[in-house]
Amino acid sequence: MEQLNLIYGKHAIEEFAQKHPKMIRKIWVKDFKYIEKFTNLEEFGIKVIKSNDEQLNKMFYEEVNHQGIVAEVKEYNYVPFAQALENLKDKSTAIVLLLDQIHDSHNFGAILRSASLLGIEQVVILDRKQVSVNSTVVKTSAGTVYDLSISKVSNLNNAIREFQQHGFWVYSTNINKHSVDIRKVDFAQKTVLVIGNEQKGVSDLITKNSDMNIFIPSTKIIDSFNASVAAAIAMFEIANKIGKLD
Template identity: 30%
Template sequence: MQDHGRDKKDSKIYIVGNKPVKELLLDSPQRVDFVAFRKGRRDKAMEEIFDLCRTAQVPFKSVSAKELDYMYRGNHQGVAARCAALEYTPLERLLEQAPDAPLPLIVALDQVQDTGNVGVLARTVHALGGAGLIVCQHHGAYLGAGAVRSSAGALNKLPVAKVGNMANAMKDCVNYDFTLYCARMTSDSDNVYSAELRTPAVLILGNEEKGIRPGVAKFANHSLHIPFLREFDSLNVAQAGAIIVSEFARRLG
């Protein structure tokens, strides 16, 4: 039985069939974006897949037979798992290896949703020696072939950890003795060019419209802002992230 295919639009990888999907959830659940199953399907094999999804916090949803056929043309047995176009790194491994990077800085993206922004940030972090990225499993940009292209391949070279709960991930970073910085303008935020910058560190960047969620920001030790010399609304997240990452690199150099 053929067990995988690619969506033509963005080279999204689909693993299909009861056994292949079950094995994927057992071996590499961090690679799975979601599992789609045919509406109305309820059987022992499907219940086992549901249980694995719940354990690994992988979203699953029912779709029409037509939608499933659109995802994968072939014998899918009523179930398909969509996978990212890159391998993810476990958060613990990223935190253990980060202090040895040329620039011991991890960039955490709190629900950053624009694929192009993620790609540009990956290029910047990789080029300047950064340790890696942390991205959200839910409500973040889909890191398919489009994101890999916009990163000029950097996403395939840079460690990327995908987490189900960004707040818990930031708590883990604190426990590993990382200094956490939020990129945001607040009443007590520091000018990035005069602030004391320590490494190993995590730079948290927020959603394009809503910014960093309070539950994530509360773990940060400091907030950083970029001073503007002209009246201007804001920079987008990729521009702001690139400026702050480059300042960390300049200090370390």
Template identity: 30%
Template sequence: MEAHEEMIYGLHAVAEAIRAGEPISRLVVGANRRRDPKVAPLLSDAHARGIAVSFESDGAVFRGAPGDRHQHVAAVVRPFAYTPFGEIRARVRAGKSALVVIVDHLEDPHNLGAVMRNAEGAGADAVIMPDRRNASVTAVTRRAAAGAASHLAIARVANVAATLEALKADGCWVAGLSLVPQAIDYRLADYGDKAAIVVGAEGKGLSRLVGERCDLLVRIPLHGQVASLNAASAAAVVLFEVARRRVVKGPFTATPRASEAKTPSNP
């Protein structure tokens, strides 16, 4: 492997990278999986796209994988190609609706990957992150994202607060996830047709400047003993509420329990 290349590990992450047209130079599969029916579609896709395949028997290529979840499948790829922020702005301005996710100094690559996976699943158009004091898109991130990074426009920016101002100028309504008392229930918030959802760092939340740039702050009511959800889980809750609004307009309304419904015998 060349110094500028990196590895994507795991059957699903590699399959998604191939499907998305990632610049894969070589596919590496453990010799013990050469005839594995679960791997066969992957090999077929690789051959169809002209990607070289090698079978490794000593397992050396998999020793650099985080943990033991490589599944004896890896792809050698060039470093991730970020999308210029200007391109994302152009897409936001041109569309009637938009959903953009901004992470505010999220340093754990697994959490970043999980946020990307949730964002893509909710139909987000882009993920934006700072270029310092934040995890980047690496093999670890791609593995946690389960292929989602291959289907998202992902940009790095120098200043998150300034980025939010730019998105607001492009028509986005900016909502930050927060635990502060003035934050409103996320189910009651108006996210607009063009929404930018800001996710803060683990344990720290949104920085002061970023919080001040948000149009509104939203919180997720919890009913157990824990004080908060992790960044990826909180992002998922709010992102899928925004996605729900695209299908069913308006804020959340609870359906009455059957025992509370009015009937002829229970007026």
């Protein structure tokens, strides 16, 4: 069971079934009344299995509040980078999130959940040295990963150059002598936000190739924000400033 992509909870699964019914393989329920609102189960061939709390609990390594309902969803399909660029070319306002080697599945899932809530059009990750969409990412994102367009590339710097050629400005979160307080930045309508690795941050070459380095102010009690927290704060600031939250 540990290899399955699982989501859980009444509201999360009901919403997922409405938006992505083709992506559901099976649903385990403690009580069939939990799926009374699901009108498309038969249409999409979704198998429903009666279970009890003990069986549902065993599906997870840790204790979760599954509320008596768990669903298995299909593997995530990445969008080819060329197609992602094509989808973005006619947009006058867009935010792209570029992740520089995020290693922790929980961080990645949390980042994707915030990205979905804040209207991020595209996510770009490396095809190596970066966690992919796995069952932990699916669970941590509450299934919102399936609402997002994610592309894998072999070289993030090449991707940055292509975005710049398509009219995007690239902002890397990086604390250095050239960094600008995020509150003082007038973000471009077409923005690429770069979030760095949990330990090393944004790489030197990506920092150099970005149009601007930005930082999130803090009390500096510890070194920096967690990667997922920094991503959420920065995405909100950008989305708010360019009018995506109006």
